[in-house]
Amino acid sequence: MNHIRKLTIALAGAASLVMVASACSSEGGRQDTAAELDTPELTIAMITHEVPGDSFWDKVRAGAEAAAAKSNVNLEYSSDPEAAKQATLIQTAIDKKVDGIAVTLAKPDALQGAIDKAVEAGIPVVGLNSGIEQWEEAGLTQYFGTDESVAGEAFGEKLTEVQAQKALCVIHEQGHVGLETRCSSLADTFDGDTDTLYVDGASMPDVKSSITSKLQEDKDVDYVVTLGAPYAMGALDAVDDAGSDAKVATFDTNEDLVGAIEDGHVQWAVDQQPYLQGYLAVDGLWLYNANGNVSGGGKPVLTGPSFIDQSNIDQIKVFAEKGTR
């Protein structure tokens, strides 16, 4: 009897040790937390046009993961910057019979066929981040993102306000409709001159050297506008290298940038809150599945623009350090 009791205690001890160990090793993972939830398990595919390794998408994904973990959602994230390949990824999600698809419409025409198929298959599709002009027509049920033209216009007004003379708008992804819109809308409201520069966003050395050359060539540029946080940091180096007096302002933020704004190296950042976009897209699909809810009332749900500059950096810094802003 004693023997058995001892054995039971030992076994129980071992089991609890295993449980503790497994609890530790799965920290940050979603499976274990999900197991505690009693809502039905859903599989949601998020398919973006991410250029691999961009911090912006890391935050979109962090938001999506957080929403997934809270709602017993199995999130399957995939991406390809090339439109045809992104369309194929949508097809794979349809084949997997997922419960919802969240997709970015950077190149809407090329994705239309695949989106139609998803809709035909009865899979709800929501948009995030890009495609604010096209999402409704494309057959998506909801959209989470910023109005790029509103953000661009706000940026242009700010440039006018600080009496900038000539802005250089740096586009890091060729043919991305949203980025093009930012630059053209900025030019609309900005009183000074605007010039556009294309750089290869997948190669930071290329970004830097392209901006450097441009600044060397055109001495009138007094504001370099980048469309993503990492490129703002690259632009700072480029301004140094070129021996230029140009200031740097940007769209989007990351942890690095927070420091740069604090120190006054980067003037401001217009934030579209990528974490929120990822979070809301997953949550929107979950609500649609669970309760038939549709956010936005037929209009896009805006996640920005919000300005980050020295006046409010202290508040945002806390979250930026966690990698969520």
Next chain:
Amino acid sequence: MSHTLTLKEPPAPEASEKTLRVGQRSFLRRFMSRPEMGSLLGAIVVFAVFFSVAEPFRQASSLMTVLYASSIIGIMAVGVALLMIGGEFDLSAGVAVITASLTAAILSFQLNLNVWVGAGLALALALTIGFINGLILVRTKLPSFLVTLSMFLMLQGLNIAVTKLITGKVSTDSIRNMDGFASAQMVFSSSVPIPGLGVSVRITVLWWLLFAALATWVLMRTKVGNWIYAVGGNAESARAVGVPVARVKIGLFMTVGFFAWFSGMHLLMASGVQQSGEGVGNELLYIMAAVVGGCLLTGGYGTVIGAVIGALIYGMTKQGIVYAGWDNNWIMFFVGAMLLLAVVVNMWVRNQTSKR
């Protein structure tokens, strides 16, 4: 001494030597020593892996998606494999696809042409690019690496610059509602339902198989096929026995040009617009498909069937990882590892079967 010996030997044992050899090398071994057999084994392994770990991979509709993804690389790989057997490779093939697509879209829209006329002009341009690649190569005797790398960079720049210059944007205007688009879409980018299975196969898959069959026939059954192997094996000896080496090489580059045009037409007809910055990096995937399929980088060896299997391995791996739900951050690592595995298996099989 040895001379007389070797000279004397052949007549008598010839017949028995031959039967001996056939007897020693079993049917299986001869079968396995074909260039594409290693990659077939690799394909079976990759298929088995995803079939067991990824539940959606087992559906017919998923298989069609895999075949489609493979065909996009595979169509180009047919041309690239022919070129590689002929001893050269083409780094400009990836962006040449986009050049063809942009040309057709811009010419059709700007000049208000029937889409088919635009496509025809794009074909002429794609063949010209191949011709120029080949001509520079045979005239200067520079390695294909340098010639086609230069062409790659020039085309990359032209694609973006000319598109921006003409359309004012980085993508073309939509040609979707223009004359001829609907029929062109039927030919280049439609789906064909498979009776009984309830799924449709993308038309590129059918074209791919047709092109592969045609190329295999040329390689195996025609004089031109012999020339291609000869030119890739040893250009000097080929020339010595009267093979028109320069014409064969230029022709092979033009063949790649043709396939680039075809792939470009598929991209364009799928959506009606073309982004100018795409295509970079795909040339390496075409080469990879051919190499995985048993073509040697040095030329003179390999088959088109092998390249077909190589593209299939790529397609299965790329989509299979998504079906399996593996972390997206690792995707290119897995693709690379799978391809490496396929090449190693391929080489191992070749070494094993060439031993006696």
